[in-house]
Amino acid sequence: MWNYEKRLQYPINISQPNAQIAQVIMSQYGGPDGEMGASMRYLSQRFAMPNRQAMGMLTDIGTEELAHLEMVATIVTQLTRNLSMEEIKTVSYTHLTLPTNREV
Numbered sequence: 895m896w897n898y899e900k901r902l903q904y905p906i907n908i909s910q911p912n913a914q915i916a917q918v919i920m921s922q923y924g925g926p927d928g929e930m931g932a933s934m935r936y937l938s939q940r941f942a943m944p945n946r947q948a949m950g951m952l953t954d955i956g957t958e959e960l961a962h963l964e965m966v967a968t969i970v971t972q973l974t975r976n977l978s979m980e981e982i983k984t985v986s987y988t989h990l991t992l993p994t995n996r997e998v
Contacts, residue, residue: 902965908972913985916973922966929966933959 924930936956943949974982 902968904965906965906968906972908969911975911977911981912973913977913981916970917985919966919969919973923963929959929962933957933963 922928933956936952936959940949940952940956943952
């Protein structure tokens with residue numbers, strides 16, 4: 895059983911917005927090295943464990959990886975808060991979008 899508290903275990907306090915750093919941090923959502931991929935690997939590998947203790951450990955690690963998504967989201971939110979439209983336009987987020995038929 896889990897007890898969710900509406901606060902981060904390690905508070906994040908970013909005082910200066912930075913679109914370029916936010917772009918790098920956003921890559922931690924998905925992809926092969928992202929938090930979502932890591933949590934899915936741990937949570938799916940637990941079903942192959944013959945030992946219940948090992949299964950429980952993989953479940954704990956997988957859910958902890960999911961909690962990291964909350965920290966990533968908080969960091970991105972604080973880094974992009976109060977950015978002007980000009981600042982947003984100067985950073986290209988195209989590598990985070992799916993390719994269109996023309997790009998394939």
